[in-house]
Amino acid sequence: MYDVVIIGAGVSGAAAARELSKRRLSICVVEREEDVCCGTTKANSAIVHAGFDAQTGTLMAKLNVRGAALMGPLCEDLGVDLKNIGSLVVCTDEEGIPALQALLDRGIANGVERLEIVTGDRLRELEPNLSDDVIAALWAPTASIVNPFQLNWALAENAYQNGVEFRFNTEVTGLERVDGSWKVSTTAGDLSARCVVNAAGVYADVFHNMACEDKFEIVPRRGQYFVLDTTAGRHVRHTVFQQPTKLGKGVLVSPTTAGNLLVGPTAEDIGDKEGTDTTAEGLAELLAKSPLSVKNIPFRETITSFSGLRAHRAEHDFLIAEAPDAPGFVDCAAIESPGLSASPAIGEMVAGIVDGILGAEMRDDFIAKREGIPNVEWATQEEWAALIEQDPSYGRVICRCRKVTEAQIVAAIHHPLGARSLDGIKRRTEACMGRCQAGFCTPKIMEILDRELADLGYDQVTKAGPGSELIVGKDKELEGGDAR
Amino acid sequence: MKAAYDIVAVGGGPAGLAAAISARDAGCGSILVIERDRELGGILNQCIHNGFGLITFDEELTGPEYAARFEEQALSGGIDFMLDTMVIDVSADKLVTVVSRAEGLVQIQAKAVVLAMGCRERPRGALNIPGFRPAGIYSAGTAQRLVNIEGFMPGREVVILGSGDIGLIMARRMTLEGAHVACVAELMPYSGGLKRNIVQCLDDFGIPLLLSHTVVRIEGQKRVEAVVIAEVDGRGKPIPGTEVTYPCDTLLLSVGLIPENELSLSAGVELSPVTRGPVVNEILETNIPGIFAAGNVLHVHDLVDYVSQEAAVAGRNAAAFVAGNLDDEVGEIPLVATDGIRYTVPQSIDPSRMADELVVRFRVGNVYENRYISVYFDDERVKHLKRSILAPGEMEQVKLKKAELAAKPGLKTITFKLEEA
Numbered sequence: 080m081y082d083v084v085i086i087g088a089g090v091s092g093a094a095a096a097r098e099l100s101k102r103r104l105s106i107c108v109v110e111r112e113e114d115v116c117c118g119t120t121k122a123n124s125a126i127v128h129a130g131f132d133a134q135t136g137t138l139m140a141k142l143n144v145r146g147a148a149l150m151g152p153l154c155e156d157l158g159v160d161l162k163n164i165g166s167l168v169v170c171t172d173e174e175g176i177p178a179l180q181a182l183l184d185r186g187i188a189n190g191v192e193r194l195e196i197v198t199g200d201r202l203r204e205l206e207p208n209l210s211d212d213v214i215a216a217l218w219a220p221t222a223s224i225v226n227p228f229q230l231n232w233a234l235a236e237n238a239y240q241n242g243v244e245f246r247f248n249t250e251v252t253g254l255e256r257v258d259g260s261w262k263v264s265t266t267a268g269d270l271s272a273r274c275v276v277n278a279a280g281v282y283a284d285v286f287h288n289m290a291c292e293d294k295f296e297i298v299p300r301r302g303q304y305f306v307l308d309t310t311a312g313r314h315v316r317h318t319v320f321q322q323p324t325k326l327g328k329g330v331l332v333s334p335t336t337a338g339n340l341l342v343g344p345t346a347e348d349i350g351d352k353e354g355t356d357t358t359a360e361g362l363a364e365l366l367a368k369s370p371l372s373v374k375n376i377p378f379r380e381t382i383t384s385f386s387g388l389r390a391h392r393a394e395h396d397f398l399i400a401e402a403p404d405a406p407g408f409v410d411c412a413a414i415e416s417p418g419l420s421a422s423p424a425i426g427e428m429v430a431g432i433v434d435g436i437l438g439a440e441m442r443d444d445f446i447a448k449r450e451g452i453p454n455v456e457w458a459t460q461e462e463w464a465a466l467i468e469q470d471p472s473y474g475r476v477i478c479r480c481r482k483v484t485e486a487q488i489v490a491a492i493h494h495p496l497g498a499r500s501l502d503g504i505k506r507r508t509e510a511c512m513g514r515c516q517a518g519f520c521t522p523k524i525m526e527i528l529d530r531e532l533a534d535l536g537y538d539q540v541t542k543a544g545p546g547s548e549l550i551v552g553k554d555k556e557l558e559g560g561d562a563r
Numbered sequence: 564m565k566a567a568y569d570i571v572a573v574g575g576g577p578a579g580l581a582a583a584i585s586a587r588d589a590g591c592g593s594i595l596v597i598e599r600d601r602e603l604g605g606i607l608n609q610c611i612h613n614g615f616g617l618i619t620f621d622e623e624l625t626g627p628e629y630a631a632r633f634e635e636q637a638l639s640g641g642i643d644f645m646l647d648t649m650v651i652d653v654s655a656d657k658l659v660t661v662v663s664r665a666e667g668l669v670q671i672q673a674k675a676v677v678l679a680m681g682c683r684e685r686p687r688g689a690l691n692i693p694g695f696r697p698a699g700i701y702s703a704g705t706a707q708r709l710v711n712i713e714g715f716m717p718g719r720e721v722v723i724l725g726s727g728d729i730g731l732i733m734a735r736r737m738t739l740e741g742a743h744v745a746c747v748a749e750l751m752p753y754s755g756g757l758k759r760n761i762v763q764c765l766d767d768f769g770i771p772l773l774l775s776h777t778v779v780r781i782e783g784q785k786r787v788e789a790v791v792i793a794e795v796d797g798r799g800k801p802i803p804g805t806e807v808t809y810p811c812d813t814l815l816l817s818v819g820l821i822p823e824n825e826l827s828l829s830a831g832v833e834l835s836p837v838t839r840g841p842v843v844n845e846i847l848e849t850n851i852p853g854i855f856a857a858g859n860v861l862h863v864h865d866l867v868d869y870v871s872q873e874a875a876v877a878g879r880n881a882a883a884f885v886a887g888n889l890d891d892e893v894g895e896i897p898l899v900a901t902d903g904i905r906y907t908v909p910q911s912i913d914p915s916r917m918a919d920e921l922v923v924r925f926r927v928g929n930v931y932e933n934r935y936i937s938v939y940f941d942d943e944r945v946k947h948l949k950r951s952i953l954a955p956g957e958m959e960q961v962k963l964k965k966a967e968l969a970a971k972p973g974l975k976t977i978t979f980k981l982e983e984a
Contacts, residue, residue: 306688310828353784357693359801383688385696460652460660464668475664476649479599485664516686518702522713538715542698546785549698550715551812555740557714 081107081244082437084263084272086251086286088112089120090227091414092278093234094426100241102430102439107272108235108243109265111250113544114503115496116231118280120419121506122355122387123302124344125227125335126318128417129166129219131186131194138397139417140189142428146421150225153423157233158451159226160336166222166318167197167205169372171212175322179217186219193220206317210374222318226336227419228506229451232496234426237449239495248545251279254289254408261290261407274407274436276429281352281390283398283412290405295398297413299352299388302344303361308514309338311380314373321372330365332373337481337509338457342369342376348391355386382514389415397421399428407436452490452508456482477527478520480513488524492531499532501525502543525549567672568643569593569885570878571659573650573826574679576605578858580633581871582677582878587641589882595643595671597650597661603637604630605681606704607867609711612732614759618868629867653678653830655851675853675881678827678841679874682859684729685819692724694781697788703729703817710736718813722790723747724778726754726761728865728956730817735764737815744768745809748776748792750799753930755819755956757865779806781814790814820863830854837906838862844895844909845917846880847873855881862908862924865958869924876918890915896974903927903934903953903981912977914968923979924960927953931981936961939978940971953981 083099085092088110096108112118127150133139154161170179179196186194197205198215205218239245246267253264254275263270277286284297307314312334321329333341345361362384369376392398392413402408411429418425433439455463455473466473472486491498491507498504501511504524511517511524529537538550552558570586572579575598583596602608607615610626617623620632637644648663659671684702699718701709706717707729719742723730726749734744747765752775754761765772773792779801780791794805822840824832833842833850840861841849848855857877858870883889895911907925931953938946938961946961953959961979968974 305691310825355784356695356781359691359693359779362691362693381688381691382686383696384691384693460668463651463662467662467667471664471667474662474667475647476599476651476662479649482649482651484662514686515683515702516688518684518686518705521701521705522708525713537713543785547698548786550709550717551719552716554710554714554716 080260081105081270081272082439083107083274083276083433084109084261084270085276085278087118087278087280088115088235088245089118089278089280090116090231090234090419090422091411091425092276093231093238094422095276095278095411095429096238096243097234097241098426098430099433100238100243101441101445102434103442104437104439106238106243107270108238108245109249109251109263109270110245110247113247113500114498115235116228116506117543119387119390119414120227120231122385123227123416123419124331124333124341125224126166126333126420127161127223127225128420129186129194129222130189130191130417130420131182131217131219133189133417135185135188138399139421142397142421142424143417144190146424147221147223149423150223150420154225154230156448157230157237158449159229159233161223161225162336163221163223164317164334165218165220166320167216167218168320168322169209169213169216170322171210171214171371173214176215178322179215182217191219191221194218206315206319208314208373208375209319210370210372213372224318224333224336225419230419230422232507233449233451236495237446240446240449245496251286254286256290256405274409274433276409276411276433278411280414281388283390283410287402287410287412290408291402292404293402295392297390297392298348298350299354300391300415301347301349301354301386301388303357303365303386304341304343304384305362305365305378305381306383306385307340307342307377308380308382311340311377312338314340314376319372321368329371330368332369332376337512344387352388355388357384357386361386382516391415397425399425399432401432401436409433452487452494455484455487456509477523478510478513480515481509483508483510485527488527489531492528499528499535500541500543500547501549521549565670565672568595569674570595570677570881571671571673572596572677572679573653573659574598574605574681574860575603575644575646576679576681576858577607577630577633577867577870578681578860578874579677579679580637581874582679582857582881583642584633584636585875585878586882589879591882591885592641594641595645596637597645597648597659599647599649601647603634603644603646609704609708610732611711612736615867618866619871633871650826653826655831657853674885675855677874677877677881678832678854678856678860679858680823680826680860682820682822682863684816685821687816690818692778692781695784697781697783697786699783699787699813700781701813701815703727703733703815706733706815707736710740716740716742718742718811720811721745721813721815722778722792722809722811723815723817725749725816725818726756726772727817727819728756728760730815731756731760731764733815733817734770735768738768738770744770745811746771746773746792748773748778750777750795751775753954753956757956777801778814787812787814820859822860822863824860827856827860835906835910838908842910845912845921846889847877847909848880848884853884862906865956869958872922873924892916896977898923899976899978900925901978901980903929903931904979907979912963912968914965917965917968919965921963921965922960923963924958925979926955926958927981928955930954933984935982935984937980937982938963939980940974941976947982
């Protein structure tokens with residue numbers, strides 16, 4: 080019997096797990112995929128929003144502002160890349176000015192600091208590549224960009240260090256209230272828990288509806304993005320948002336913490352909870368809309384495109400509460416944008432609700448810090464040389480595009496909750512994320528995975544868990560023999 | 564740690580090796596070749612098919628055999644090597660910074676640098692192919708490495724997008740290893756590969772080449788399950804209603820090669836937007852004196868023989884640069900590519916410094932039949948060379964003689980163009 084079972088190892092589930100691990104509780108996170116960060120958390124704008132966007136009084140507004148305030152110290156503690164670059168909401172005609180002013184007023188009401196409307200030369204100085212049509216912008220200096228993969232992993236890893244158990248490749252198939260606790264049926268056996276946290280992203284409705292009479296629905300809202308090479312990463316300095324126009328909600332252009340340029344997202348309500356495919360129409364929309372705010376985007380430098388699904392609910396607010404008709408069942412649902420920004424505050428709130436149910440006491444041996452994997456790509460030569468002193472395999476570059484070394488890949492495998500797949504390595508180290516898109520480093524990383532993981536052979540290495548094997552067999556002359 | 568060499572070649576593939584050998588043979592006694600892989604030879608090591616060396620050795624060698632011939636010459640003395648070593652920076656004053664497991668971070672001061680980093684394959688993302696992102700999508704070169712070096716099959720039922728040479732070679736290779744290659748789809752109305760590869764790798768194995776077709780969708784959440792191929796119109800846009808679904812577990816991409824010039828950029832080397840390689844003069848020197856470039860980093864070649872020839876020129880000139888033996892400059896004459904010719908390498912010629920015979924290499928932008936390659940010295944046509952067929956997939960070359968230019972003092976522009984019969 081666990082005190083708490085958390086469904087989902089995305090950023091919400093991981094943030095809740097970490098907060099709860101400050102208490103004397105037995106906690107287990109169950110995750111359908113092979114790794115943390117496999118759903119919405121891995122495919123979004125990677126923004127820490129300032130907090131002016133959400134309607135005042137909503138949970139979204141409250142948790143966004145609180146989450147953004149917590150994010151800096153949290154990323155410091157957990158070794159997560161965060162850059163406070165600020166954001167701009169740009170306006171291209173006089174008619175848009177009142178709406179910009181309204182955003183500013185809402186921001187102030189939500190508790191966002193240092194908001195300002197900027198125009199003219201000063202705006203161009205802030206952001207030289209704005210489209211010539213831009214006449215004004217709401218500048219939010221407190222907005223940041225964050226590495227969502229690192230954040231998710233770091234939260235989970237730190238929770239693990241503090242005793243939280245993680246079960247991967249484990250899909251919840253049933254929830255039943257039995258004798259005052261929850262029976263959680265999974266594809267890998269039954270669990271029981273005094274309390275269940277439903278942090279299942281686009282599937283949160285499925286689990287809620289298993290446990291509760293009062294149903295709701297999550298409608299996945301797809302967002303498609305382009306990722307441009309680091310050579311284009313300085314095309315803008317801020318996260319540049321567009322005001323909604325008659326063409327609909329705008330798209331953003333932003334640097335990422337990894338130095339790329341991100342252009343997106345679309346916003347399409349789709350029925351399919353697995354619909355993470357890109358479409359010709361969606362990508363064309365990005366090409367058409369992005370120049371409204373930023374000029375001369377070097378799309379020739381595009382290295383990939385992707386889709387993510389926002390866990391959208393018609394009410395358009397987070398749902399974080401103990402379900403009225405299901406004692407001990409805590410929803411952490413409808414976490415759409417600004418969910419990543421709010422995640423530290425979401426963790427706090429979930430833990431607070433669980434406190435109200437279980438009344439656990441705080442522990443005094445909580446480990447609050449964790450160290451990330453050193454990055455050599457942006458390191459000075461002195462820093463890099465010092466790392467090689469410590470471990471010579473920092474001198475062997477595996478991913479040439481992002482300068483990721485063998486030591487980093489080995490660390491990604493052997494850290495707690497380490498990587499077991501190519502995508503796992505990618506999210507933890509940025510290997511495969513460069514301009515060749517894993518062309519050169521795939522065989523080398525497969526070799527390292529094979530070497531470092533006793534239970535994984537070269538031909539069993541996957542892109543992203545079971546079913547995504549990279550190899551289907553041996554060459555003809557090697558069939559039946561040992562290839563290596 | 565710090566070291567110093569007269570010439571550093573960045574890359575130990577065919578270009579770096581040929582440059583180092585010719586620099587040594589020209590009398591340079593201090594040469595270092597830096598190779599990121601554990602072995603010399605570069606991408607040739609995974610090119611186990613034959614057809615290499617017809618021009619250089621008058622034989623059909625495999626890639627590793629061709630590389631071995633150059634390695635043997637290079638290893639015969641006078642050249643130092645750093646293997647398993649990555650160059651992380653080249654500065655304008657030719658300070659080369661490298662890292663390796665064995666030596667850590669090392670700075671090497673060179674008097675001249677030959678850029679010989681080769682090229683990389685364009686990835687899927689550069690094409691904006693919609694759909695899912697499952698396992699089973701490989702660049703043709705990655706698949707080639709898996710099959711030829713690692714000994715593993717990346718798939719059994721294969722569709723290939725792009726008819727670049729590596730894609731064509733892999734169509735045959737996968738077939739020989741027992742996979743079924745359903746088709747090769749090519750966006751353009753012509754192939755980007757060599758004619759001989761289309762014949763030997765597709766036609767001989769009954770693999771259809773679908774010109775003016777592209778992949779419009781990739782199906783499969785975990786592993787590729789199918790790709791949808793459609794015909795495209797004259798502007799490369801898919802034509803609705805022409806979609807055909809090919810069930811498969813693998814999509815190989817052979818959709819272009821990009822010279823790998825990140826280090827060149829860090830040194831401040833000017834690149835051509837057409838070749839995406841450095842802009843060079845008659846001695847294959849970039850805009851930075853003493854930094855030379857050759858091979859696929861300069862412009863993508865079809866035949867390694869020409870890579871070796873080109874790199875030998877760069878190496879010889881690097882040696883002359885170091886020795887202070889280059890003739891005085893009298894002024895660069897720009898080479899202009901127009902009317903069907905996309906670019907030339909070099910992009911300019913100083914007649915005083917050019918070799919007695921200088922090879923100008925270039926590509927055309929479309930398929931042309933019965934055209935003339937014409938070279939104009941200002942308004943005067945000095946060469947008019949008949950070609951029955953010209954294609955973007957086949958590099959062309961024209962030789963200019965020093966004597967021809969010497970006879971034209973005051974020459975302002977040399978123009979390369981295609982003319983109709």
